[in-house]
Amino acid sequence: MTAKAIITMIVVLGLVWGGLILAIIRLQKMKVANS
Amino acid sequence: MEKKVEKNKSTGFSSPLIMAFCLIAGSVGTGNIWRFPRVAATNGGGAFVIAYVIIMLFAIIPLMMGEHVIGRATRRGLPGAFRDFIGTPKSTWFGSFVWVIVFMTISYYTVVISWVVYYLGLTITNGYVGVDKVELFNSVSNGNITIVLIFIALQALGAYMAYKGVKAIEKSTKVILPILFLSLIGIAIRTVTLPGASLGLNYLFDFKVQELFKSKVWLEALTQTVWSAGPGWGICIAYGVYAQRKSDISLSTTVQGFGDMGVALLSGVAIIPAIFAMSVSTEEAMSLLSSGNNGLAFVALTGVFERMQGGQLMGVLFFVALIMAGFSSLIAMYAIIYQPFNDAKISKQKSAIGLFLTTVLLGAPSAWSIKFFDNQDFVVGMGMVIGAIFSSYAITRFGAEKLRVKLLNNEHSGLSMGKWWNVSVSILFPILAVAMLIWWLILSFGWSPDWWNPFGLSIGTLVLQLGGASIVALLINTRISNATGPKLFNGSEFPPVQDNE
Numbered sequence: 001m002t003a004k005a006i007i008t009m010i011v012v013l014g015l016v017w018g019g020l021i022l023a024i025i026r027l028q029k030m031k032v033a034n035s
Numbered sequence: 036m037e038k039k040v041e042k043n044k045s046t047g048f049s050s051p052l053i054m055a056f057c058l059i060a061g062s063v064g065t066g067n068i069w070r071f072p073r074v075a076a077t078n079g080g081g082a083f084v085i086a087y088v089i090i091m092l093f094a095i096i097p098l099m100m101g102e103h104v105i106g107r108a109t110r111r112g113l114p115g116a117f118r119d120f121i122g123t124p125k126s127t128w129f130g131s132f133v134w135v136i137v138f139m140t141i142s143y144y145t146v147v148i149s150w151v152v153y154y155l156g157l158t159i160t161n162g163y164v165g166v167d168k169v170e171l172f173n174s175v176s177n178g179n180i181t182i183v184l185i186f187i188a189l190q191a192l193g194a195y196m197a198y199k200g201v202k203a204i205e206k207s208t209k210v211i212l213p214i215l216f217l218s219l220i221g222i223a224i225r226t227v228t229l230p231g232a233s234l235g236l237n238y239l240f241d242f243k244v245q246e247l248f249k250s251k252v253w254l255e256a257l258t259q260t261v262w263s264a265g266p267g268w269g270i271c272i273a274y275g276v277y278a279q280r281k282s283d284i285s286l287s288t289t290v291q292g293f294g295d296m297g298v299a300l301l302s303g304v305a306i307i308p309a310i311f312a313m314s315v316s317t318e319e320a321m322s323l324l325s326s327g328n329n330g331l332a333f334v335a336l337t338g339v340f341e342r343m344q345g346g347q348l349m350g351v352l353f354f355v356a357l358i359m360a361g362f363s364s365l366i367a368m369y370a371i372i373y374q375p376f377n378d379a380k381i382s383k384q385k386s387a388i389g390l391f392l393t394t395v396l397l398g399a400p401s402a403w404s405i406k407f408f409d410n411q412d413f414v415v416g417m418g419m420v421i422g423a424i425f426s427s428y429a430i431t432r433f434g435a436e437k438l439r440v441k442l443l444n445n446e447h448s449g450l451s452m453g454k455w456w457n458v459s460v461s462i463l464f465p466i467l468a469v470a471m472l473i474w475w476l477i478l479s480f481g482w483s484p485d486w487w488n489p490f491g492l493s494i495g496t497l498v499l500q501l502g503g504a505s506i507v508a509l510l511i512n513t514r515i516s517n518a519t520g521p522k523l524f525n526g527s528e529f530p531p532v533q534d535n536e
Binding site: 001002004005006008009012013015016017019020023024026027028029030031033034035 | 050051052055080081084088236237239240241281289290293296300304448450
């Protein structure tokens with residue numbers, strides 16, 4: 001794999017999966033705050 | 036009043052997180068698993084992936100947030116939602132049109148799931164080993180009575196889920212999503228460890244900078260986002276109807292959008308390396324990836340599974356993942372087409388039976404012949420883009436700024452949208468959607484030189500079917516509007532979840 005492919009893979013997968021996990025955690029916190 | 040709200044709590048989603056997972060399950064369909072990887076690899080790899088993520092973040096997820104507000108604000112199925120959100124009975128037509136499109140989608144989409152169920156059986160019994168894969172698929176997709184029977188059974192199951200309501204959607208999601216994720220992770224772990232797999236990952240993520248300036252890469256990425264994530268076919272409106280008043284909208288929709296992207300990327304990582312590892316050359320791998328959705332799943336990948344060590348297990352996981360993705364979308368579609376019956380106070384039983392019979396009747400030709408299937412796939416794809424334009428129009432008519440300030444960024448929101456959201460929903464998305472429509476119409480001239488032919492993949496068939504859907508929606512506009520219950524939305528507050536009885 002080229003360096004560009006590795007960097008793109010890490011950035012994109014990190015952004016999407018990291019974003020998903022952070023959004024889920026925040027949503028759980030909001031659930032508690034709104035209840 | 037308090038008692039009524041408490042009672043209604045039992046009819047809506049039990050928590051924002053569950054709702055977000057149900058939205059992921061509904062959005063994720065077979066397109067994430069078999070379309071995203073092949074389109075990404077054949078359209079610039081990393082450039083496509085970057086374009087796809089950018090469009091999702093700045094055009095698709097914002098529009099889906101707006102659609103979610105429409106559902107939660109009106110507490111009505113598609114026709115009533117557009118009527119009450121735009122505020123005129125004439126506007127019922129927009130929702131009825133999208134509703135007809137979803138009906139058409141169910142009718143042919145269930146055929147895909149039927150093929151996948153059949154192939155799961157073949158995989159378990161080694162039924163495609165040593166067999167000509169093209170001939171096998173032709174025999175499955177044309178005149179196959181088993182497919183028709185599976186198709187009828189799936190429609191019955193979908194109608195039953197609609198009959199059981201939102202709690203059944205929650206329960207099924209708790210089973211479907213883990214199986215889907217685990218299946219894809221299992222395939223990914225196996226395929227990335229195959230010798231030669233890194234070549235596939237390189238094709239998926241490497242790119243030339245000039246690819247980012249090619250309109251085709253962006254139009255393909257836009258098409259993938261619209262057809263996969265699901266603005267324009269009503270899932271956000273339909274599930275928004277069941278959302279509790281105090282739950283967050285922006286974050287739930289963000290989870291939905293990121294979940295949809297996550298599954299697509301995971302599928303890419305699972306499938307592309309397998310294709311490259313099992314091909315003798317890059318040319319062969321690219322040829323397999325260029326063989327269309329059906330060609331990839333039922334012809335190319337079955338061949339790959341046959342040659343791969345442990346391929347039978349991989350095949351089982353792949354077809355199980357496809358079934359989970361497909362069936363969860365089917366459940367969402369049934370919820371969408373069921374809601375207007377509920378708004379008209381037609382009994383659940385009658386609605387479910389009516390839906391089952393209609394979808395079986397409409398889908399039987401596609402289950403019997405792939406020619407009908409391809410035609411419906413094309414028409415529905417275009418219909419969804421138009422549906423998304425309708426959502427953008429409804430939000431703009433209501434006032435994007437008013438919606439953002441009063442309904443989206445409310446005290447229960449954990450993620451505030453800035454003014455850029457207005458520009459995205461009212462200006463950026465319609466421009467992109469019109470560009471996409473024009474592009475596909477131009478492409479259709481290439482497939483079908485006799486553009487007027489109402490049975491080809493042509494403008495003629497679009498005019499006939501989408502025009503027909505529009506005319507039907509217009510003719511029954513007043514009847515549908517009158518049959519839908521009274522307006523519940525006062526323009527500034529979300530009404531409580533309505534009884535789903």
